[in-house]
Amino acid sequence: MVFRDVPCDVIRIDEMGSSATQDPIIVPQVLNIRITILIIMFRFIDREAELSFLEERYGSGEFEFLVLYGRRRVGKTEILRRFVQGRPHLYYLADKRGTERNALRLRREMAASLGVPEVAATELDELFRWYADSAGARPVIVIDEFPYLVERDDSVPSVLQLIIDTVLRERRAMLVLCGSSIGMMEQSVLDARSPLYGRKTGHWRVLPLAFKDMRRFFPGAPVVRCVEFHSILGGVPHYLEKFSGEKGAVENAEREILSRSGHLYEEIDFLLREELREPDVYKAILEAIGAGNGKAKDIAQVSRVPVHDIDKYLKVLMRLGIVAKSTPVTEGPRSKRSRYTLSDPLFGFWFTFCEPHRSELEMGETRKCRESVEGQLPAFVGRSFEPLCREFIGARFPGRWPALGPWWGARRVGGKRIEVELDIVGLNDETHEALFGECKWSDRVDAGAVLADLERKAASVEWGRSGREETFAVFARSFRRRPANSDALLFDLKDIERAIG
DSSP: OOEEEOOOOOOOGGGSOHHHHTOTTHHHHHHHHHHHHHHHHEEEOSOHHHHHHHHHHHTTOSOEEEEEEOSTTSSHHHHHHHHHTTSOEEEEEOOSSOHHHHHHHHHHHHHHHHTSOOOSOOSHHHHHHHHHHHHOSSOEEEEETHHHHHHHOTTHHHHHHHHIIIIITTTTOEEEEEESOHHHHIIIIISTTSTTTTTOSEEEEOOOOOHHHHGGGSTTOOHHHHHHHHHHHTTOHHHHTTSOTTSOHHHHHIIIIISTTSTTTTHHHHHHHHHOSOHHHHHHHHHHHHTTOOSHHHHHHHHTOOHHHHHHHHHHHHHTTSEEEEOOTTSOTTOTTOEEEEOSHHHHHIIIIIGGGHHHHHTTOOHHHHHHHHHHHHHHHHHHHHHHHHHHHHHHSTTTSSEEEEEEEEEEETTEEEEEEEEEEEEETTTTEEEEEEEEOOSSEEHHHHHHHHHHHHTTOOTTTTTOEEEEEEEESOEEEOOTTOOOEEEEHHHHHHHHO
């Protein structure tokens, strides 16, 4: 959940001019007007599914132990704040100062929540028993950033297990543990070896917003601009709030990512330090992938990580959603032709454009990096355009091609081995239908020429070669020419916008 002020005609304090700042009457009036308008125009964007999940579990009337987790900045805390509004509840944000200091803060929070004086208890189980006895039926208890507690004291899960079994369950409480450290949440709460395993009644991993929802941050902005923003920021609400829909992608990126004063300049380093024990090693791996190395052995060589260790590092990055492993859609996950890519958009942008210019950016010099962004942004956005097109196909033709993804391989022409890549290949084993698609992040595309090349590429795919029914599709920002009497599927950005935007 996020709140966002939509565009409105309002006077900003830094835009009032000297006459306003000299008048002691005008300034308070303007301040009052701005505050009133912002309160009215803030709105709740998406997260209906997450709220429905929490509401449904609360409505069960039984003891509930829920786990809400996901990457930082994705909006977990706002979801919980929205959920507890109007309900008697305890919301506690843990910190890294250890169990004793957290217990003292928790005691104050409990007393404030109940509107009573603090008790003398200092042990967590005593505090929860006192709170549950005083809070009445079905208390809602939220512990945010739970990993901070476990990080300093690995006995906390065992203590919490005791609290659940002897206090919260019999009072039909609703306990929600929330955390941003995905690895720690999975290890300390969700893993079968955790003392809390088997106690939870539900869990939800909060993901970034879908494209159609992230667009609501920029009402009135052209869809082209929104696709560019999505390719850089993904659907992370905290990031989206930093970009202005009235400015282009390059200008926004220079202000918020390339500049040392930008809100997102240090975001990547911060996330690596917070989530990982060896941030420098992982950074070297990400640099290697950002430079275009997709095979595990090449990543290991460039990053100077031993080949026999690279797999464990890549698995951690995949679990965090920073890196993705893909294989040709016709092959299984163990294919030797696997590739690794930066799947988190901000990580992808940073390690493609910014990290190679880090020394200059640290000196406050953004010119070369900006020029790199300006020159290569269309190709960068084009790679993000492909998943949007696959999403569109899945929504437009649900179930028609159950297996849908990219494909790469080779064919021989005149005795020479030619590498072949297809943006979209869809397969249906039952109907023997195959879809072959090409995505062009370009305007005025000649669809006929693209289709002719696409048909040649499709011949390289061995799957169902005898008797398969082929469908061809081309996606583009716009078309200059469409072939007459063609059964091909041709979709421009307006079609995609109507379907998923």
